[in-house]
Amino acid sequence: MVVEIKKVGVIGAGQMGSGIAHVCALAGYDVALNDISTDRIQSGLASINGNMARQVSKGIIKEDDRTAALDRIKAANSIDQLADVDLVIESAVENEQVKRKIFAQLCPLLKPEAILSTNTSSISITRLAASTDRPERFIGIHFMNPVPLMELVELVRGIATEDETFEKSREFVANLGKTIAVAEDFPAFMVNRILLPMINEAIYTLYEGVGSVEAIDTAMRLGANHPMGPLQLADFIGLDTCLSIMQVLYEGLADSKYRPCPLLVKYVEAGWLGRKTQRGFYDYRGETPVPTR
Numbered sequence: 001m002v003v004e005i006k007k008v009g010v011i012g013a014g015q016m017g018s019g020i021a022h023v024c025a026l027a028g029y030d031v032a033l034n035d036i037s038t039d040r041i042q043s044g045l046a047s048i049n050g051n052m053a054r055q056v057s058k059g060i061i062k063e064d065d066r067t068a069a070l071d072r073i074k075a076a077n078s079i080d081q082l083a084d085v086d087l088v089i090e091s092a093v094e095n096e097q098v099k100r101k102i103f104a105q106l107c108p109l110l111k112p113e114a115i116l117s118t119n120t121s122s123i124s125i126t127r128l129a130a131s132t133d134r135p136e137r138f139i140g141i142h143f144m145n146p147v148p149l150m151e152l153v154e155l156v157r158g159i160a161t162e163d164e165t166f167e168k169s170r171e172f173v174a175n176l177g178k179t180i181a182v183a184e185d186f187p188a189f190m191v192n193r194i195l196l197p198m199i200n201e202a203i204y205t206l207y208e209g210v211g212s213v214e215a216i217d218t219a220m221r222l223g224a225n226h227p228m229g230p231l232q233l234a235d236f237i238g239l240d241t242c243l244s245i246m247q248v249l250y251e252g253l254a255d256s257k258y259r260p261c262p263l264l265v266k267y268v269e270a271g272w273l274g275r276k277t278q279r280g281f282y283d284y285r286g287e288t289p290v291p292t293r
């Protein structure tokens, strides 16, 4: 069963889901944007609008492209409204139980030939695929944050992913203007397997008092030439997402070197999740970010 991808369903209208809807619509795909919270859909649409306006002002896209792309994105307040899509990109919270529940609800509604993908940062594609009715048409399409700016997409096959699904997904990602790196299905794939232990180590460095938030970020920006310090980056990714990825690495690879730093756990328990909640390793409520330690 060959599917022509024309309409894309995006589940989760958070920072990643709205970015994915943004790039899909600009590339000419119709998009149905779903979230469990209708407020999140509305704020997702507002941020897409604002981000496209910024692209117009910088001369990256034309005003006509922006209006046409915004027209292609429709709010799907109920998951039933994804019944006619050709490709689903699931981008809800990084929690396996939540993702499984979504797939259980979604699969009976979908066309049999539709491709089901996930933007998970770390969870096994094979295991998620096995919880659906279509492991052969299931794949990991892992975008980077912020989606409109970042060029890379990791494509991850599960054990049962068919060649047809892989090729259609590869073609789709290329149409978005992104560059593909193919990763095997192991915990956190490639980028996060390397990046998150570094961020976790930066948090240990803070926890053990080796340096302050500012000192650690300055050290890595100026000493390793990273565009952002690791704690600033953790806030940008979301500390809940960082913790989930470390837990997947720790459990999936059964190696203590991936133990999430207790200070990261504490911040998440406090609900200090980084930029999205206005507080993490920095406090974003004022004019300029202020370190919280």
Ligand SMILES: NC(=O)c1ccc[n+]([C@@H]2O[C@H](COP(=O)([O-])OP(=O)(O)OC[C@H]3O[C@@H](n4cnc5c(N)ncnc54)[C@H](O)[C@@H]3O)[C@@H](O)[C@H]2O)c1
Pocket (backbone or CB within 6 Å): 011, 012, 013, 014, 015, 016, 017, 034, 035, 036, 037, 040, 091, 092, 093, 094, 095, 098, 102, 119, 120, 121, 122, 142, 143, 144, 145, 236, 237, 238, 241, 276
């Ligand atoms: N943040 C990053 O840098 C990054 C990068 C690549 C991939 N990812 C992955 O993308 C996914 C989303 O991350 P994010 O940063 O956008 O998180 P986020 O917290 O900004 O957004 C998550 C959204 O999921 C919604 N949601 C929760 N349960 C839902 C359900 N049952 N049905 C529909 N929507 C539901 C929430 O309301 C929220 O709007 C995660 O799997 C994450 O690992 C994140």
